[in-house]
Amino acid sequence: MIRTEALRAFVTVTDHGNIRDAAEILCRTQSAVSMTLKQLEAELGGPLFESDRKSKLTELGAFVLDIVGPLLRDHDRALDLITGYARGYTGRLRIAAVPSVAALILPSILKDFVLARPEAEIDLFDTDSATVRHMLLRGDTDLGLASPATEPDGLRAIPLFTDPLVFVCNADHPLAALTRPLAWHQLTGERLILNETLSALAAPEFRSLAARSRLSVRNLTSLLAMIQADAGETILPGLATRALPQGVVTRALADPACTRRVSLLARDGRTPSPLAASFIDLLCDALPDMARRFDLREPYE
Structure with missing residues (x-):
């Protein structure tokens, strides 16, 4: 049987015109x-x-030479592709994340990730937690960074951090003048604008307030514009309020259970691709610094 090593030695000698130089190249x-x-x-x-x-x-x-030369080049290219993919340097990675994570947590992480992997293709989708979960279940994305479902849904969740929820209102609102954390009874009668984050908030006092709400907005930009126009108030994760429009302010809530949980989500029973596994490692390494930078809490604290 003709060995690949023998054919490579032949091509190398042919390329260099002598055995001495070919031997150095082949070690x-x-x-x-x-x-x-x-x-x-x-x-x-x-x-x-x-x-x-x-x-x-x-x-x-x-x-x-005419037959073997191209075959060896294709062979080497194939090995490079396989090795690069197996080591997490090539391939395609689709990530879906809630807007605050996509805008604040991921940019610096993806910058380093992409620089180290110039041949990898990365797609980032920013949307609400429910849509992130639906995209994962449909197979439209590989990883999700969002709040997990309250009931089993076929996704595996790795807790990343918790984010305190805050009351968001127009700067002219009477509650904006208060400095102490707000209790639920102080929100009675407010024109609460619901958003997808609040679907996981189970406090009975909040559910009573939500039952009287007549307005729901999913898009963060639109939601903040409504508050800026004094069309109502809402409750958002603190991370989502880092860049508020003029005339919009936040106030802390007194209920310590008012937090958003953010997890790394993936389809249960599926092994992540090497590229996805590399991203997960980089994300977990970067989280402690991100937690200090954005005042995030340990998972489920």
């Missing part, structure tokens, strides 16, 4: 390369070079 002795060529010629049943100088090919040698 082998000259005698080993010479013996490999003789064995290859024996396998083929004819000489590959016109003389011992290895500077001119026979008709057989020219034919073998």
